[in-house]
Amino acid sequence: MELRPDNPSRMILKGTYGEKIHKTFGVTRQGVRWRFQHIFGNAYIAAFETILAIEKIFGTQLREYAIKISREKHALRQENNHQIKKMTKFSK
Secondary structure, three states: OEEEOOOOOEEEOOOOHHHHHHHHHOOOHHHHHHHHHHHHHHHHHHHHHHHHHHHHHHOOOOHHHHHHHHHHHHHHHHHHHHHHHHHHHHHO
């Protein structure tokens, strides 16, 4: 990936990165570009915009709590996904 200076700047796929995703996940190159733009150009940037707005109002002192909680939630989601996969193996 590369940062393309503009106003505002944007991230772009560089080199064979898109080709690797295309081969790994079996989506078209256009699908790779769309997903990249949607995730990195829209969702990821929007999440940081929201964080910056919240921190402008309330300060950054809650950041460590938010990171800790989000890591815990992510771990729980991963564990739940693992349990669901185990259950579906046994039901077949």
